[in-house]
Amino acid sequence: MRHTPLAFxxxxxxxxxxxxxDASTDPQIAALAARIQALExxxxxxxxxxxxxxxxxxxxxxxxxxxxxxKQDQAVAEVSAAPATGSxxxxxxxxxxAISIILNGLYVNHSQDPIxxxxxxxxxxxxxxxxxxGLQLGESEISLASNIDEKFYGQLTLTLASDGGxxxxxxxxxxxxxxxxxxxxxxxAGRFYSNIGYLNSHHTHTDYFSDRPLAYQAFLxxxxxxxxxxxxxxxxxxxxxxxxxxxxxxxxxxxxxAAHSGVGAKTFFVHAGGDIGIENSWLAGASILHADAVxxxxxxxxxxxxxxxxxxxxxxxxxxxxxxGIVVRSEAFVDDRKGVVIDPxxxxxxxxTLDGKRRGAYIEGLYxxxxxxxxxxxxxxxxxxSSGPYASDFDPQRHSVAATWxxxxxxxxxxxxxxxxxxxxxxxxxxxxxxxxSLGAHGAHKF
Amino acid sequence: MRKMLVWVxxxxxxxSSPAQAKLRVFACEAEWGSLLNELAGDAIDVDVATNALQxxxxxxxxxxxxxxxxxxxLLVCSGAQLEIxxxxxxxxxxxxxxxxxxxxxFMAASQVTTLEKPASxxxxxxxxxxxxxxxxQLDPYRVLAxxxxxxxxxxxxxxxxxxxxxxxxxxxxxxxxxxxxxxxVKAAPLKGKAVVVHHSSWIYLLDWLGMHEIGSLExxxxxxxxxxxxxxLIDVTKSGGAIAIISAAYQDSKxxxxxxxxxxxxxxxxxxxxxxxxxxxxxxxxxDSTIDKLLxxxx
Numbered sequence: 001m002r003h004t005p006l007a008f009x010x011x012x013x014x015x016x017x018x019x020x021x022d023a024s025t026d027p028q029i030a031a032l033a034a035r036i037q038a039l040e041x042x043x044x045x046x047x048x049x050x051x052x053x054x055x056x057x058x059x060x061x062x063x064x065x066x067x068x069x070x071k072q073d074q075a076v077a078e079v080s081a082a083p084a085t086g087s088x089x090x091x092x093x094x095x096x097x098a099i100s101i102i103l104n105g106l107y108v109n110h111s112q113d114p115i116x117x118x119x120x121x122x123x124x125x126x127x128x129x130x131x132x133x134g135l136q137l138g139e140s141e142i143s144l145a146s147n148i149d150e151k152f153y154g155q156l157t158l159t160l161a162s163d164g165g166x167x168x169x170x171x172x173x174x175x176x177x178x179x180x181x182x183x184x185x186x187x188x189a190g191r192f193y194s195n196i197g198y199l200n201s202h203h204t205h206t207d208y209f210s211d212r213p214l215a216y217q218a219f220l221x222x223x224x225x226x227x228x229x230x231x232x233x234x235x236x237x238x239x240x241x242x243x244x245x246x247x248x249x250x251x252x253x254x255x256x257x258a259a260h261s262g263v264g265a266k267t268f269f270v271h272a273g274g275d276i277g278i279e280n281s282w283l284a285g286a287s288i289l290h291a292d293a294v295x296x297x298x299x300x301x302x303x304x305x306x307x308x309x310x311x312x313x314x315x316x317x318x319x320x321x322x323x324x325g326i327v328v329r330s331e332a333f334v335d336d337r338k339g340v341v342i343d344p345x346x347x348x349x350x351x352x353t354l355d356g357k358r359r360g361a362y363i364e365g366l367y368x369x370x371x372x373x374x375x376x377x378x379x380x381x382x383x384x385x386s387s388g389p390y391a392s393d394f395d396p397q398r399h400s401v402a403a404t405w406x407x408x409x410x411x412x413x414x415x416x417x418x419x420x421x422x423x424x425x426x427x428x429x430x431x432x433x434x435x436x437x438s439l440g441a442h443g444a445h446k447f
Numbered sequence: 448m449r450k451m452l453v454w455v456x457x458x459x460x461x462x463s464s465p466a467q468a469k470l471r472v473f474a475c476e477a478e479w480g481s482l483l484n485e486l487a488g489d490a491i492d493v494d495v496a497t498n499a500l501q502x503x504x505x506x507x508x509x510x511x512x513x514x515x516x517x518x519x520x521l522l523v524c525s526g527a528q529l530e531i532x533x534x535x536x537x538x539x540x541x542x543x544x545x546x547x548x549x550x551x552x553f554m555a556a557s558q559v560t561t562l563e564k565p566a567s568x569x570x571x572x573x574x575x576x577x578x579x580x581x582x583x584q585l586d587p588y589r590v591l592a593x594x595x596x597x598x599x600x601x602x603x604x605x606x607x608x609x610x611x612x613x614x615x616x617x618x619x620x621x622x623x624x625x626x627x628x629x630x631x632v633k634a635a636p637l638k639g640k641a642v643v644v645h646h647s648s649w650i651y652l653l654d655w656l657g658m659h660e661i662g663s664l665e666x667x668x669x670x671x672x673x674x675x676x677x678x679x680l681i682d683v684t685k686s687g688g689a690i691a692i693i694s695a696a697y698q699d700s701k702x703x704x705x706x707x708x709x710x711x712x713x714x715x716x717x718x719x720x721x722x723x724x725x726x727x728x729x730x731x732x733x734x735d736s737t738i739d740k741l742l743x744x745x746x
Contacts, residue, residue: 150548153539177539179544179547180544180547181542181544182544184517184541184542184543185542186542232542233542234513234514234517234540234541234542235517236517236518237514238514239510239511239514240510240511240513240514240517241514242513242540271510272510273509273510273511273513273514274510274511274514275509275510275511278498281507281509281510281511282510283510314507314509316507318498318500318501318697319498319500319501320500320501320502320697321505321507322502322504322505323502323699371671372671408570408574408669408670409505409532409574409669410570439570442528442531442532444508444531444532444533444534444535444536444539445508445532445533445536446508446536446540447507447508447509447510
């Protein structure tokens with residue numbers, strides 16, 4: 001295009017000079033005329049080229065408009081080249097583990113002094129006794145969890161608890177777990193809660209009641225956790241099927257004394273579960289805890305085979321448990337012991353042989369009638385041995401009801417009433433008010 | 448016990464040996480299940496974890512889902528922390544390294560730019576998502592961008608069928624682009640119109656159609672509507688000239704109806720995802736139904 005005016009200028013100059021040279025020789029004029037003709041053709045070509053360029057520009061413009069119409073497409077897709085992970089940033093804190101904190105406080109009122117609390121046929125174990133009267137801090141915990149690298153995940157849970165006016169800190173869980181084993185295997189090592197039963201592997205802050213069922217209190221001292229290793233395997237089946245085994249140090253009840261050079265307890269567990277339609281889901285399990293105790297907390301030395309059976313059923317309209325639904329859960333325990341018992345509180349006590357079974361079970365139901373409210377009922381029963389050092393004619397039982405208000409997923413207030421009959425003619429009515437909140441990282445809860 | 452372990456290992460060997468020929472995909476939400484169907488048809492097996500009548504923010508980590516996750520070769524979810532309350536638990540329990548990270552882990556929201564990404568997060572602001580609003584399925588341009596990325600991913604994981612996935616993507620893109628034209632023409636009267644929403648899950652749709660939100664039934668994201676907050680919305684709804692109070696099929700319709708009675712503005716339940724109503728049988732139906740229902744309140 002730029003050449004066109006130049007060509008015209010040149011042509012006009014030549015024309016002027018041609019006129020000026022009118023009188024000169026004919027051959028010169030003929031040559032000039034030929035050149036002028038050539039230049040004119042050239043100019044025409046250039047004009048045609050310019051028109052072509054214009055058309056091309058118009059085409060480009062319409063294309064541009066088309067692209068503008070789909071600019072959103074470009075804009076939304078632009079990140080696809082970037083890595084799919086969340087926030088980047090050079091901060092050293094970028095790799096900090098996820099921190100979640102559970103705060104928990106209680107007001108408890110017993111109709112009987114907790115100091116007089118005895119459970120017929122079942123010595124109190126671990127934290128498996130009644131909570132003290134009055135205002136108190138419940139178990140508050142801090143949990144740190146993160147992937148360690150491409151093969152390991154790690155978690156540390158520290159607890160702060162009030163114990164007779166003293167604040168105690170403890171390592172509740174500290175374990176590493178594999179994330180990259182093939183074929184559905186997962187291995188874990190460290191301190192953790194055993195995967196036996198249903199509630200045992202669940203932290204107490206996910207419970208529907210402010211305390212554990214009697215069977216957990218009586219046979220596991222509330223919850224069995226210890227230092228150990230775990231291997232579990234999920235089968236590639238339509239129905240959920242999980243098998244696993246654990247070996248533990250055997251320091252905590254119902255084991256004790258870290259027998260067998262510090263491998264004093266072993267477990268094996270199977271869990272199965274599935275859906276029936278879209279509204280019903282179930283989870284069932286059978287587990288065994290084989291523990292060897294040497295001077296255990298309750299004075300027992302010998303072997304303890306504890307069998308646990310659990311069943312959970314959840315129903316929710318349309319499968320949406322957030323707004324309403326029902327949960328029914330039951331666990332049954334059979335505790336089979338063979339060994340001797342020496343009363344730990346009496347230095348002169350003689351060893352008494354123990355060979356027998358004790359049983360325990362609970363059934364609980366939770367009805368969630370709105371996103372913010374649920375009510376629950378639980379019935380507990382323990383069946384004492386008929387002979388031996390723990391013999392009792394009386395079987396302890398307890399009724400509990402709880403109403404819980406959830407402001408959000410992260411906070412709840414609970415009112416719980418219990419009617420506990422741990423021994424004949426001893427009825428303890430307990431009122432518990434509880435708050436429980438979770439701060440920090442959003443925990444994903446198990447079924 | 449040792450004997451039992453041997454049995455378990457043998458059982459494991461027997462059950463896990465037959466290799467599944469088809470790629471198995473675990474889709475967290477129905478919209479991605481439908482998209483996978485468009486992109487792969489019967490070349491893959493798809494398990495959809497949730498349905499349109501469930502709130503995907505809060506889903507139980509059910510055993511059946513663990514079993515499905517265990518067998519998956521690819522996980523397709525919205526991401527941006529939408530499924531944070533249950534997906535990490537499923538991944539942990541399913542022990543399937545293939546989908547935990549890497550190519551087997553596909554998060555739709557990570558393939559596009561998200562809106563409403565907060566500069567800072569605090570739970571007092573409700574259930575906010577640090578990675579932006581995860582409900583990207585109602586912007587057709589984003590869906591197309593996700594489809595392209597997902598098709599590539601399918602091809603990477605299942606190379607023998609890569610050509611097939613590419614052909615199907617081309618076919619989907621043609622139909623989808625044509626549908627976008629159709630929807631945009633049809634939805635033109637909605638431009639500039641205001642709505643009151645139940646939860647902040649409509650931003651992508653409203654953005655696309657040139658509509659805007661003037662209020663939310665939830666006082667804060669994820670916090671259930673309170674009567675005080677609903678009362679405060681009466682004036683806003685009237686003066687803002689809202690054409691509808693919209694909620695998703697899974698949400699409680701009562702708060703919207705309450706406000707509707709007091710303002711005369713219709714309460715409108717939109718499908719939100721595939722399966723949310725009879726017409727929303729696939730992604731195309733989802734958009735058709737959503738636009739039809741919005742246009743319906745204009746008349």
